[in-house]
Amino acid sequence: MQDTDLSAAPARSSSLAAWLRLERTAGIGPRTAAALLDAFGSPDAVFAADYSALAAHVHPAQAHALLQPPSDATRKLLDATLDWLALPGHHVVALGEPGYPDLLARIPDPPLLLYIRGLPHVLDGPCLAVVGSRNASAQGRANALAFAEALSGAGLCIVSGLALGIDAAAHEGALRRCGGTVAVVGTGADLAYPARNRDLCERIALEGCIVSEYPIGTPPLPGNFPKRNRIISGLAAGVLVVEAAVRSGSLITARQAAEQGRDVFAIPGSIHAALAKGCHMLIREGAKLVDTARDVLEALALSPLVAQQAARLLPPDMSLTDTKIDNSAARHSSMPADAALLDALGHDPVEPDILLARLGCSPGELAARLLVLELSGRLERLPGGLIQRIWKG
Numbered sequence: 001m002q003d004t005d006l007s008a009a010p011a012r013s014s015s016l017a018a019w020l021r022l023e024r025t026a027g028i029g030p031r032t033a034a035a036l037l038d039a040f041g042s043p044d045a046v047f048a049a050d051y052s053a054l055a056a057h058v059h060p061a062q063a064h065a066l067l068q069p070p071s072d073a074t075r076k077l078l079d080a081t082l083d084w085l086a087l088p089g090h091h092v093v094a095l096g097e098p099g100y101p102d103l104l105a106r107i108p109d110p111p112l113l114l115y116i117r118g119l120p121h122v123l124d125g126p127c128l129a130v131v132g133s134r135n136a137s138a139q140g141r142a143n144a145l146a147f148a149e150a151l152s153g154a155g156l157c158i159v160s161g162l163a164l165g166i167d168a169a170a171h172e173g174a175l176r177r178c179g180g181t182v183a184v185v186g187t188g189a190d191l192a193y194p195a196r197n198r199d200l201c202e203r204i205a206l207e208g209c210i211v212s213e214y215p216i217g218t219p220p221l222p223g224n225f226p227k228r229n230r231i232i233s234g235l236a237a238g239v240l241v242v243e244a245a246v247r248s249g250s251l252i253t254a255r256q257a258a259e260q261g262r263d264v265f266a267i268p269g270s271i272h273a274a275l276a277k278g279c280h281m282l283i284r285e286g287a288k289l290v291d292t293a294r295d296v297l298e299a300l301a302l303s304p305l306v307a308q309q310a311a312r313l314l315p316p317d318m319s320l321t322d323t324k325i326d327n328s329a330a331r332h333s334s335m336p337a338d339a340a341l342l343d344a345l346g347h348d349p350v351e352p353d354i355l356l357a358r359l360g361c362s363p364g365e366l367a368a369r370l371l372v373l374e375l376s377g378r379l380e381r382l383p384g385g386l387i388q389r390i391w392k393g
Contacts, residue, residue, distance in 0.1 A: 017078050018043035019094050020215070021070045023112045024077070027062045030109035036066075037096065077215055084115075084190055084216045089205065091116040103127075107234040107260050111213035115189040118209030122180035127157040128296065129232045129257070131250045132166025132242035133275050138380040139390045140243035140275060141169040143267055147240065148173030148181075150293035155179050157208070159236050161186070161228070162197055166242045166250075171200055174208070181208040184232045186224035188212060193220045211235075229253040230260075237300055238263035240290070244278030251278050254287065263299055265290045270348045270388075338378075341369050342389060345379065349386035 022033055022043040039057045040046045046054075046066065054063035084090050093099045093114050101123045104110055116123075130148050132140060148158045148170040158174035160167040162183035174181035183204050187193045189212040192201040204210060213231060214224060229252055233239050239257040241264070244250040254264050264287040269276025283289050290296055344350075344358040356366055370387065373379045379389050 015044065016081065016092065017070070017074075018047060019113055020078055020081065021074055022046060023215070024071075024074050025062075025068075026065045027059075028065065030111060032058060032062065033112050034095070034110065077217075080216050089118055090189075091120055093120070101235055103237070104231065104234040107230060109230065110234070111231065113213065115212045115214070115216065116209050117189045118205040119180070119207070120209055122157050122182060122208050123211075123235065125155065125157050125179070126300070127159050127182065127236040128300070129159040129236040129239040129253065130166070130170035130242060131160060131232065131239060131244075131253050132170075133244055133248060133250065134163050134165040134167075135275075136165035136169070136243050137273070137275055137382070137388070138377070139269075139388070140166055142390060144169035144242045145173035147242070147267075147293050147296070149176045151296060152177035152179030152181070154293070154297055156297075157182060159184060159232055161225070161232055162193070162201060162204070162210075164194060164196060168197055168200060170242075171204060171208075175203060182235065183208070183210050184228055184235070185210060185212045186214070186228045187220045188214050188216045188218040190216050191219070225249065226252055230256045233257035233260055233262055236262060238265060238296070240265040240267070240296060241279055241282055241287070242267050243269065243275040244282075245274055246277050246281060248278045251282065254282055258286075263288065265296055265299065267291065272348045273388075338369060338373055341366075341373065342378065345387065345389040347389070347391075349382050349388045351386060355387070 022028065022036070028036075035057060036046050037043070040049060049066075051063050051067060054066055058066070081092065085092060091099075093116065095105060095110055095112050099120060100114065128151055130144060130151075132144060136144070144166045152158050152174040155178070157180045158170055159182045160170045162168070162171065162185055171181045171183060181204055183201065185191075185193065189210050192198040201210065211231065212218070213228065218224070226249060229249060233253050233256045236257070239254055239262055241250050241254050254266075257264050264282060266279040266282040266287040266289060268279055268283065268289055268291070271280075279287075288295070288299055290299075341355075341359065344355055352363075352366065356363060359366065361369075370379065374381070377390060379387055382388055
C-alpha cells in the first residue's frame with residue numbers, strides 16, 4: 001500500500017493554526033470541540049462566529065474563551081509544528097479530514113488532531129489492541145509476544161502504548177510479521193518515552209507508526225497516559241488484555257473499549273497470580289476468555305482475506321504455544337531430572353520448601369537445578385520467594 005502524505009490534511013478545510021487554537025482554548029475539551037465542529041463546520045468558522053452564536057452551543061465562559069486572540073504560546077507551537085512537519089515521515093491529520101481513522105472518529109471524544117510519525121497507512125487495516133501490566137511476568141511477556149506475532153501474521157495491526165512490559169512485548173511480536181504496529185504515546189510524537197524503549201520506538205516509526213494527540217514537545221505528564229488509552233481502544237476492533245492487576249490502567253482501556261462497542265478479550269492465569277486477577281475480573285464482567293490467537297481471530301469475524309491468512313498460519317490443531325517462541329535453550333538444557341522438576345512446578349507459583357517435599361532432593365541440588373532452568377528461561381522467581389514455571393510448549 002502506498003504511503004499517503006497527510007502533512008497538509010488540516011489545510012484542506014481550515015488552517016493548522018485554527019486547529020491548534022481550538023485545541024488549546026481553555027475549557028474546550030474533545031467533546032465540546034466536536035460539538036462546535038458539528039455546528040459550525042470548521043475551526044475557522046468557529047472563530048469567525050460571534051458571541052451569541054457561540055453561546056448557543058457552549059457555556060458563556062467557553063464562548064468568551066473562544067473570542068480571545070491566539071496566545072503567543074499557540075503561535076510558537078504552530079512554528080514548532082510546521083518545523084516538525086517539514087521532516088520526512090511526519091504528518092498531522094485532523095478530525096473529519098481524509099486519512100483520519102474511521103473507527104477512532106466514531107468514539108464520543110475523538111482527538112481533534114493526530115500527530116503521526118511513520119507510516120500512516122498502517123492505520124487503514126483492521127487493528128487489535130494488546131495491553132497489560134508494565135511490571136509483567138516473564139510468562140506474560142512471552143504470551144504477549146506470541147499472540148502479537150501470530151495475530152500480526154494473520155494481517156492484524158497491533159496497537160499498544162509503548163510502555164515497558166506487555167506493551168513492548170506486543171510491539172516486538174508484531175514487528176516480526178506483516179501486520180504492522182502502532183504505538184499510541186502519552187507525549188508529543190517527537191519524543192521517545194520511556195527511554196528504555198527508544199530503540200523500539202525508532203523501529204516502530206520505520207515499520208509502523210507513532211501516534212499522539214498531544215502537541216509537539218509535550219513531556220510525559222502522568223495524566224496524559226490514562227487519557228490516551230481511549231485512543232488505543234478507539235483505533236482497534238478489539239482489545240486483548242494479557243496481564244493486569246485489579247487496579248490497572250489496562251482495565252481502564254478494556255472498559256473504554258466495551259463502552260466504545262469493541263470486543264474485549266482476556267487471557268486467564270493462575271488463581272494465585274496477582275497479575276491474573278484483573279483478567280479474571282474482566283472475564284467475570286463479560287470479556288471473552290482466550291487461550292489461542294485463533295480464538296481472537298474467530299471472535300473478530302475478520303475479512304475472508306485475513307481469515308485465509310490466519311488459517312494458513314494457525315491450523316485448527318495448533319495452539320498458541322505452537323507459535324514461534326524460541327525455546328531451543330530450554331530443549332537443550334532440560335535433562336530428564338529437570339523434566340521431573342518442571343512437572344513438580346506445575347502451573348501455579350510454588351514455595352521452594354514445597355518443591356523439596358515433592359522431589360525429595362537436597363536444598364543444594366534443588367538450587368542447582370532451578371538455576372539451570374532459570375538461565376534457560378523455563379522459570380521465573382516471583383516476590384516472596386515463589387517460583388513459577390514459564391510455559392513455552
